[in-house]
Amino acid sequence: ETGVTQTPRHLVMGMTNKKSLKCEQHLGHNAMYWYKQSAKKPLELMFVYNFKEQTENNSVPSRFSPECPNSSHLFLHLHTLQPEDSALYLCASSQADRGQFYGYTFGSGTRLTVV
Amino acid sequence: AQTVTQSQPEMSVQEAETVTLSCTYDTSENNYYLFWYKQPPSRQMILVIRQEAYKQQNATENRFSVNFQKAAKSFSLKISDSQLGDTAMYFCAFIVEYGNKLVFGAGTILRVKS
Numbered sequence: 001e002t003g004v005t006q007t008p009r010h011l012v013m014g015m016t017n018k019k020s021l022k023c024e025q026h027l028g029h030n031a032m033y034w035y036k037q038s039a040k041k042p043l044e045l046m047f048v049y050n051f052k053e054q055t056e057n058n059s060v061p062s063r064f065s066p067e068c069p070n071s072s073h074l075f076l077h078l079h080t081l082q083p084e085d086s087a088l089y090l091c092a093s094s095q096a097d098r099g100q101f102y103g104y105t106f107g108s109g110t111r112l113t114v115v
Numbered sequence: 116a117q118t119v120t121q122s123q124p125e126m127s128v129q130e131a132e133t134v135t136l137s138c139t140y141d142t143s144e145n146n147y148y149l150f151w152y153k154q155p156p157s158r159q160m161i162l163v164i165r166q167e168a169y170k171q172q173n174a175t176e177n178r179f180s181v182n183f184q185k186a187a188k189s190f191s192l193k194i195s196d197s198q199l200g201d202t203a204m205y206f207c208a209f210i211v212e213y214g215n216k217l218v219f220g221a222g223t224i225l226r227v228k229s
Binding site for chain 1: 146148150152157158159160161162165206210212213214215216217219220221222
């Protein structure tokens with residue numbers, strides 16, 4: 001187990017559904033991230049949170065709504081999605097210490113299928 | 116703009132042989148960190164190796180080593196004695212000092228054949 005837990009592992013939802021993805025880390029990291037990974041496309045950064053505050057929204061459509069209630073938990077709320085939103089959604093966390101950066105720790109991802 | 120280029124979409128190697136994956140990046144910053152991540156079919160992104168740009172010595176982790184050429188902005192990964200379990204997508208990435216996010220390349224699919 002990696003230290004970053006994502007649930008659910010798989011999700012199938014209709015275009016009119018509302019669902020949420022959950023990410024949890026107990027590594028003491030101060031930053032958390034959502035990435036979208038589609039087939040044949042580069043990793044797309046969606047959101048960045050530092051100390052619970054959103055510091056980056058990479059022009060993500062409003063049908064994706066992030067929430068970071070504390071530095072250990074990150075949610076991605078989904079509503080009225082489109083089939084092209086089907087992808088692997090990866091959560092990651094990191095710790096920066098006086099400019100030193102040790103890399104991300106990733107979760108196993110949620111495979112989302114929109115039907 | 117900060118970018119990472121992995122020019123090899125796919126590569127194959129025979130088991131026990133050595134393979135090198137290429138990565139170039141672009142930044143105007145002088146201090147940064149470079150990484151290689153591995154994503155096997157299980158989807159878990161795993162950190163393979165980390166390099167600090169202000170260290171000239173190339174990082175090594177067991178069978179994995181890098182060739183870091185700062186002036187050329189090149190950061191290649193060498194895998195020695197390739198194993199079937201090395202089959203994965205490999206991503207090169209970097210972050211500038213005090214930056215808030217990694218910049219990833221498009222990835223290279225590596226297949227190790229028996």
